[in-house]
Amino acid sequence: MAGAVWSGWLQRCRESRQLVLVIVAIALLLDNMLLTTVVPIIPGFLFDINHPNGTEKPDISIGLTTESAIPSSSSTATLSSKCICPSNDLSSKDLQFLLNNSNAAGPTSLGPTSSALNLSSVLDPKKQLRHKELLEETVAVGMMFASKAFVQLLTNPIVGPLTHKIGYSIPMFTGFIIMFLSTLIFAFGRSYSILFLARALQGIGSSCSSVSGMGMLAERYQDDKERGNAMGIALGGLALGVLIGPPFGGVMYEFVGKSAPFLVLSALALGDGLLQLLMLQPSVVYTESPPPSLKSLASDPYIIIAAGAITFANMGIAMLEPSLPIWMMDTMNAKRWEQGATFLPASISYLIGTNLFGPLGHRMGRWLASLIGLVVIGFCLMCIPLATHIDHLIIPNAGLGFAIGMVDSSMMPELGYLVDIRHSAVYGSVYAIGDAAFCLGFAIGPALSGTLVNTIGFEWMLFGIAILCFLYAPLMYFLKAPPTKEEKKSLIIGEKSSVRYVTYSNEEDEQ
Template sequence: MYIKQPLIIREGGRMAATQEPPTLGALFTNCLQRCRESRKLVLFIVAIALLLDNMLLTTVVPIIPEFLYDIQHPNETKIGDSLENGVPLTIAPPKAHDINGTIDLVNTTIQTDEEILRKNRHKDLIHETVAVGMMFASKAFVQLLANPIVGPLTHRIGYSIPMFTGFIIMFISTLIFAFGRSYGVLFLARALQGIGSSCSSVSGMGMLAERYPDDKERGNAMGIALGGLALGVLIGPPFGGVMYEFVGKSAPFLVLSALALGDGLLQLMLLQPGVVKQEADPPSLKSLVTDPYIIIAAGAITFANTGIAMLEPSLPIWMMDTMGAGRWKQGVTFLPASISYLIGTNLFGPLGHRMGRWLASLLGLIIIGVCLMCIPLARSLNHLIVPNAGLGFAIGMVDSSMMPELGYLVDIRHSAVYGSVYAIGDVAFCLGFAIGPAMSGTLVNTIGFEWMLFSIAILDFMYAPLLCLLRNPPTKEEKKSLILGEKSSVRYVTYQNEDDDE
């Protein structure tokens, strides 16, 4: 039988095939295809999206309070300069050209005016806590409303389109922050960010849960993704404070918009946004919301993040009032919490699976409560380092344990479709960041900064024991058996009653 052989020609005594080498375009296409199939690159994209979202979330923390104060008090010296350098808070009075007694009288008047202005500034800062808190909370409230829509939407069209939509909205929000010069415009930018965050976080976590079906691998992957979130929280406040101090208000947001543009191009190349329908029947949102084990896991996320959410608008203003802290100190005060959160999320992604995620979260809530009670005792920036570091580490314990736990609960008690359950998880996260800033201003005005933190600490202590219920949650089969057993018991009682009647 004749077999066709490839044509061979001689070149300098060596045999060579006539097949041409692949072109650069073909090599690029093959490389791009392999990248699209890589789970690690999907994890990288999700982590970058969470990083940028949370950088924008926290960059405004040291900027907004002082920026709003400067808008409302344009004739005063900058707060940080006046407090740290001893400069009076008003425009200096005209120089005296009279005798020494007149000059002494002027100096006495300056001192008196400064004391009065400090008291007035204290009142203004307390009232400003309410406005700043409402602005910070607007993002979480909008995200709270968007999550129940985004979650079921991912079941119909897949995760890539909502993910890319989140990038577009975040890019627009960042530009509004850069050029906004009034409270209303900045409020709009913060609220708009909530829609983008909902799309990014729900789609990102659902995408990871789908790509990492093994429970242990999923925990590790989500720990890394939350590490991106932590890195954003870590970089945001000092980045915003330093850029605002030395470059201006618009600079940090323009840098973030450029980074977001790069992330969007990466999504276009690797994720190829398009409609992808889920094969399995998704669980209804109602069945997930009424599942007590999912609610307990989501509640842990809420209580863990409420404390830090209350601190975001109130701690910088409290530091300005009690410590005379300037911009850079307000920016770096959250640095220990961010670093330890980064460590906690990466450590308890795999460790939580080994020791029991319920136990890691229980211990995390207790540590959070202790740290919150220690913060009002601080009298300088150095005193805040240890409680803030403990707070961040403990929140990392809870978040990196409960996020994969939500996926695990859906696997064993429902069906392996994750958009809605991570919408619930994101709702839980947003509840903490909506309730915290919204209530912090009112609580500081009514019961004071110290008792506000003591109250949330007590709530954390009370909620922690509920996590023991997640130690061994019943599976779908056990749940069905329990329901069937209850129905048969009802039938037995009914038949027994009928026999008694006869």
């Protein structure tokens, strides 16, 4: 009796759309937790590997003892007697020049302000060296962060059509296995190459989870309004992962160690895998209706416009992930937990934006929500470089996250809607395109951020992507009333008829 009750309950759970939504949301949450947990960890960890002697904390005394680091007006002789002058810090000629200038000005004129100015001029070379090292590290960190998106971008065209042949559950479970392995490699990796491998491997798992998850939701929620709500909740799971990841990684790395956050994530991923195994029962499921080809979807201008909005919306935050923590280290001397916490406002507002504009985007028009979102993203990106303290980053980061949530939660269900009205209702390939658009932003952003910071500077890099968002926003108007499959066929038939008529007229004229 109990066995029959258990079997009946289990069968109802397996048929539940809400449970599928929960599983997809958890998968996206863990994937994006891993994606963002590394943000505050990797820059500092790599800098510590490359500078084991702690050059990130240059000695303010520059070769002076603690007692003589800040000389007073009566301590010139003491400074001279207690000086330790290594050749790579401060030469004896430089120190003598500093002392001569101080003596020439008179003992009474060498106050604290003058001493600070003299010491700052001596500190400049070391500060400049640290600044240069941080800029160089931005390139390496950016390439590592971009590797996941590049691999995911390459994997999506394979996973999308594969879901048409075997269904969504097997690729979804495969994504869990790969993510679990990637998390363990992150936990125990101690070199740039191993961490790079872990990040790239995560891209394959993310492709399987994202494409299968979104396709599964689009298949289970056929009504456009319900689909928008469901995808808003699923993207809320993604947002929660982005929300928890940076502060979780920063605090755990600061107070426990590098391996700790990844071991916690691997345990959570194992629980998600068991839930998938029990409820989804991964097996081959064949699609009855013929799927649209990836080529036909990729050549649809309306799908391209919707996908492009996702790319440009996420490119700004993707550029900030590797460059903002290092910029904060360079300009604000930010601690590790502060570097992670700075993304917290963006993550919270993204969570709010996705859940709010899932249903609201359908009501006000998803094209309008995306247009407004792109404009707001541009303004927020332009405000970030103006910050001089960590508190100044709260409002622009919050606005940035909210606006990205507007675009993502509007354009993801819009892709399913476009497939419904312009192609056939099979969703693997279109969400492969949507996920590829998301990945393109996170591939181009980090890959270019290091080079752009080195060439044009952090400020102009963000100004440039803001201008691109402003220029792309008006294209959203084309999604206001896209033509349906019937209108598309009528248009093609009309064009063919006009071609035949012109050809027939030309033949008559020749005769």
